[in-house]
Amino acid sequence: MTPSGDLSLLRDPVAQELLASKVPARLAYTWTDGSPRVVPIWFHWDGTAVVMGTPGRAPKLKALRRRPQAALTIDTEGFPAHVLSLRGEVEVQAVDGPPAEYxxxxxxxxxxxxxxxxxxxxxxxxxxxxxxxxxWATVLDFETRFPSALSA
Incomplete structure (x- = not known):
């Protein structure tokens, strides 16, 4: 089984299902005062990155420009839950109008x-x-892949 952290997990069928789903992603980042923030957000998977659009005055932009490290989760509600968790960095680009991916x-x-x-x-x-x-990536399906605390 592919270990957590391996980006080849993005090709896993559960990851592909979630990246093509209508489930909003949850973007986690660090606010300017050091506290954590999580926001639901629409996304588009382009095969190498998760691309999102947001208003040009969104408060999260200041925080993401200062500290681009973030985490992103896409998961289902029903049991067994399917979960794709990612860690990485956000690149912020100002644009006029909605990006094509948005x-x-x-x-x-x-x-x-x-x-x-x-x-x-x-x-x-x-x-x-x-x-x-x-x-970094990990996939949980609660059928064959469980959180480490449950599979230890």
């Missing part, structure tokens, strides 16, 4: 027509493209 995510979450309509209302507005590059 539009793709909106279409996945809302359907093509409604997703494009949602993204269209953001055209010309300041946004940020967040590119989360995984450096």
């Amino acid at each position: 539009v793709a995510a909106a279409c996945r979450y809302l359907g093509e027509e409604q997703g494009r309509a949602w993204a269209a209302q953001l055209e010309g507005k300041p946004m940020a493209r967040l590119r989360f590059v995984p450096r």
Whole structure:
């Protein structure tokens, strides 16, 4: 079994299921005062990074520019839970209007027509493209892979 931390886990069927799902990711980062923060966020997997869009004035941008180290989790609610946990860094890029990956995510979450309509209302507005590059990964499926405390 592939050990936790190995990025080849991103090719695991459970990871692929979650990266293609409509489940929002949960982005964890460190706030400017050192406390932890977690926010749900739409995402797009481009094959090498998790890309997200956010308003250009989102408070999290200041914190992510200062300390780009972050964690990201995508998981299901039902049992057995499927979980993809990632650690890495977020690259922040200011953009005008929604990044293409944000539009793709909106279409996945809302359907093509409604997703494009949602993204269209953001055209010309300041946004940020967040590119989360995984450096560590683990997959739990609670069938064959369990948290270390349960499998020890």
